[in-house]
Amino acid sequence: MTVIAFDEVQHPFEVRIPLVIIGAGACGLVAALAAKELGIELVVLERDNTPRGSTFMSSGFIPAANTRFxxxxxxxxxxxxxxxDIQHKNHNEADPSIVQxxxxxxxxxxxWLADQHKIPFELVQGFLYPGHSQMRMHSTPRRTGQELMSTLLNAAAExxxxxxxxxxxxxxxxDxxxxxxxxxxxxxxxxxETIGCDALLLACNGYGGNKALVDKYLPQMNKALYYGHEGNQGDAVIWxxxxxxxxxDLTAFQGHGSLADPPQTLISWAVMMQGGVQVNTDTERFADENQGYSEAAAKVLAQPTGYVFNIYDERIHQTLLAFEDYQNALTTKSVKSFASRAELATGLGLDDTKLEQMFALMTQSSEAAEPDALGRTFVPEQQLVAPFYAIKVTGALFHTQGGLEIDTAGRVLSATGDVMPNLFAAGGAAxxxxxxxxxxxxxxNGLLHAVVLGAIAGECAAKKVLS
Known part of the structure; x- marks a missing residue:
């Protein structure tokens, strides 16, 4: 990845298009839809044969506040x-103007995406994800990033x-x-080939697929399974x-502590938010599962074998059936069921006495309405009862969260704090x-930035071209 000093004689462009967008994931597609509505000519450049990106591999959930849904x-x-909620989770480390x-x-x-572009959003109900005080996750019916990408590609074609x-x-x-x-x-x-442009928008995500950059900025995750798009090579950071x-914030990232491996299927953290727990091979819980799935990744990887078991019950199993990823886990037989606690212990190779003690402490926390030694408070209606289910999972690196500093219009800022003339960024590139x-x-947070700031940056880049 290089930046070349422009010389019109040495580098004549074969074609010129007002706006070029690099990356056809959710960010690039939404930015293109927004810019297209302002009537400008644009092109989205995608390195793959079929646009997928990190969005394709996600759950496709986008948080939004005060929607009609x-x-x-x-x-x-x-x-x-x-x-x-966002600032509390990040300990007020994010740019407050961007968050706002x-x-x-x-x-x-x-x-706008639902009305103008027929994206079939619906509100995800029944549980709160860690850190959210209200149900505000919006997804397409199958609750997969694959479906979200499909609907966005259809919208772009239309x-x-x-x-x-x-x-x-x-x-x-x-220049x-x-x-x-x-x-x-x-x-x-x-x-x-070359293309000249009046504005450039980087929607090419982060550097999770670049081992050298991961080693440099995220050494704690350099041996983790990378469950992101291989094209996330840090182009925006390098440029x-x-x-x-x-x-x-190049040391920021989203991990996930619940990836079934094999066969590398994402298991929703709804398991934990509805009362499920994670247990290591020593039959011990090791963290407050309600803190979040990102920080859980490193904790799971730190366990004796680098994998743990998600343990839950029939009530949670029925809820998970609405997730296509979970259906895939059932198909590949990653999900194991057990009629009793004793069978659960035998089937997973756990110590039944320690498992019994663990369940007793969970019940004690529930009855006292007080946090346990790990800081989690269990509630009576979420107590686990037989039959039980379990999935072997590991921790993974999904995508990075640092990148180019931008303003609220998606304009890239220089190291001295000045707005760069015609360079925009959003999503994982920013x-x-x-x-x-x-x-x-x-x-x-990832899709929030990709979709919402993608739309904003697309609009602002188009206005830049028209000015």
Whole structure:
């Protein structure tokens, strides 16, 4: 990935398109939809044969406050509550102006996508994800990132968005005033093409697939299974360094402590939020499972074997059946069922006496309405009862949360704090709202930034072109 000084004689562009967007994940597609509505010509450059990105591998949940979907379900929420939840989770480490605009604009963007582009959003009900004070997760019916990507690609096709696949952008051309003049991209056969542009929007996610950068910024996760898109090679970070852009929170990431392996199937943290627990091979719980799935990743990996068991019951099993990922886990026989606690212990190779003590302590916490030694308070209606279910899971790195520092319009800032002339970023390419590590990740932060700030950046980049 290189930045090349622009010389019109040496680098004449074969074609010129007002707005170029790099990356056709949720961020790039939403940005393109927003920009297209303002009537400008644009192209989305995607390195893969089929656009997928990290969105494809996610649960596809997008938090939004005060939507009509919430109102219809009787959920009372506000941008202010959402801001408080995000900032509480990240210990006030995120840029408050970015957090505010994400919360303020979240309902508008979700409803715009639903109304104008037929994205079939619905409110996820029945449980709260860690850190959220209200039910505000919006998803498509199958509750998968694969379905979300499919609906966004259909919307892009309907809107006439040009997506050029197999187009791996390898260089940016910049003039002496730090203004992006164009890009070059390589096709699978090695042919290199160039495109000139008036504005460039980076929607190419983070660096989770770049081992050297992971070793440098996330040494605690350098041996973790990477469950993100292989194309997340840190292009935006590498280009940003060369351009003199400000880079923030590069040590932040989203992990997940509940990946069935095999067969690498994401198991929803709804298991824990409804009363399930994680137990290691020494028959011990090792953390408050309600703190969050991101910070759970490193804790799971730190256990004696690097994997643990999610243990839950029939009530939770029935809820999970609404998740396609869970259905996939059932198909691959990752889910084991047991008629009694004794069978659970035998089947998983656990100590039944220690398992009995663990259940007793959970009951004690529930009856006293007090936290246990790990800080978790169990509630009576969520007590686990036979028959039991279990899934062997490990911790994984999903995607990074640091990147280019931006303002509320998605404009990239230089290391000196100045707005760069025509460079925009959103989603995983930009600094997120999860603070500086893994504990600040609030469920949905990644897609919140990708979708809501993607729309904002797309609109602002289009206005830049039109100005």
């Amino acid at each position: 919430q109102t219809a379900a009787g959920v009372v929420d506000s941008p202010g509550l959402m801001v408080d 605009v994400l919360a303020d604009q979240s309902a508008r963007v979700i409803e 809107a006439g968005v040009d997506i050029l696949t197999n187009a791996h952008v390898t260089a940016l051309y910049v 002496a005033q730090s203004c992006i003049q164009g890009v070059s991209y390589q096709q699978p056969d090695g042919q290199v 940003g360094e060369q351009l003199g852009a400000s880079l923030m 600094r997120g709202v999860s603070g500086s590590n893994d504990t600040g990740y609030l469920s949905g």
